[in-house]
Amino acid sequence: MKLATPRLSLAPLDPAADAEGLHAAYGDPEVMTWWTRPATATAAETQRLLAEENARSGAMLWTVRDEGGTVVGLVGLLGAVEIPGLTWILARHTWGRGFATEAAAAAIEYAFTHAGLDRVEAWVEASNARSLAVCQRLGLVRQGTLAQRYAHRTHPHEVAVLGLTNPQHKQEPTPVLRVEPVLPVTDVAATLSLLRAVLSGRVSFSVGEPVEVAGLVLGPWSVGPSIRLVTASGAQSAPVTLALDAATELDELHRRAVASGAGRVEPPTEQPWGVREFTFELPEGHRLVFSAPA
Template sequence: MGIPLRTERLWLVPLDSAADAADVHVAFADPEVMMYWDEPPSRDVGETAGRLAGAVGDYWTVRDVDGGPVLGLIGIMGGVDIPGLQWILRRDVWGRGYAGEAAIAFVEYALGELGLERVEAWVDIANGRSIAVARRAGLTERGRLPQRYPHRDRPHETVVMGRARLAEPTVVLNVVVELPVRDVSGTSGLFENVFGCTVLFTEDDFAGLGIGAWSGGRRIHLVTDERPSPVRLSLETVTEFDAIHARAVAAGVQIGQYPVVQPWGRREFVIALPDGHEVTVSGPL
């Protein structure tokens, strides 16, 4: 069990899942508060109490130093490779900077007294409030993931925000795929039209393709080779799965495997490129 933490305006007090359930339920029952959560809103206090009792990790309630009901929760999700920072606040106290204040104190505690090497937060890319909270606590972007929660009507892109106890130099900044092809120009056009790649530069026997529109992102290099050896690529997408499949069919590209649902909870199909390469396209269910 952790210890209470004090900030300028807040007390962070270790959670009592039974005693605090009614107050916490105000947040857990609010659809707007739960918009980006990995579970739907709670239907009643009993369901909230069950969630709190079954949570894997250590959580603290967020309280005003002057007293009153619990304002929210902050804590560390366990059972994962890197402890996951989570927080939630009642909507009637949004906009006061409480989440950022609590996150700053808690991250310092987690990387200090708790002795954790790293903490990270998984945030929906559309959740600007939570991204700002993570940044206030010193977390920076470390990666991105496609996700789909069962109760939400569509997949979303998750930003992985993280912070280490000690400064960590980046050993490998990026990995660039190099694909040998007979026709650099033709293959470049295919990747542009089907996968939405951006042509960064091109020569007679070499081309650089960007995945996404931003500088410094993931890349694919195409290199001329009269006898290319087949390569297998995997391409993850968030919401463009069906659109990529439709564009591939419209372009007359051979489909090596039509869309299927895999046992690990993703959809996949395979595109067979002219040089014998295969691209497996996967996305959330």
């Protein structure tokens, strides 16, 4: 189905016919700075990439043209994902004109009105100010953060997950807003100090003198991933394993864990499922398994 906005026309993607025009975006290293793969070298490579994306189950992709009929980019919903993923890419010479917002808004309207989807989400690198601004104008709300490392990148990075629900559908409250693991430890204050040094965490609360219960937030905001520490009783002595998805450099985390001089620290190893990880065992036997994209 073709779509139209005040300044743009959107036609279903035809990889063979549209690759030459779209190569202006996909072949530009600056445009592809935020992409999951490096810039394509030729229009033929762009065509192969477009064909792969278009063939994924559930994909709805449109080629975007300006008022003069020139191909300026691509917008739509990714296929082969559990939650419909909003995507867009525009040639660099069109940036700053509001085309991304205009085209993405048309794709969202189609998704909600014609496709009957109940939600869409966008994954945007946390430092990509332009795309985050587009999401804000579209009304997408930040739902969380993931650690990613693309094959052509030398370092991992944070990805913001932003979502928008269909206003025509009844919205149920989120059943769980946050999960907070509880670690029973012998000395809450000492463990709190240790984890702050290793994880650069922030104390959200502490109760008692000496401290009997405390919270440690592992991020810069008032809410986010956190750990609760409590004074152990005899019934709470069983060791607990926590898996921590790290967005920072794993080697630096490992260095800080070793430097703490507490517990046992295993060296980082690469796992078959695409992450590097190491285990930091606290004196009580609790195991913190740190992982980051390989």
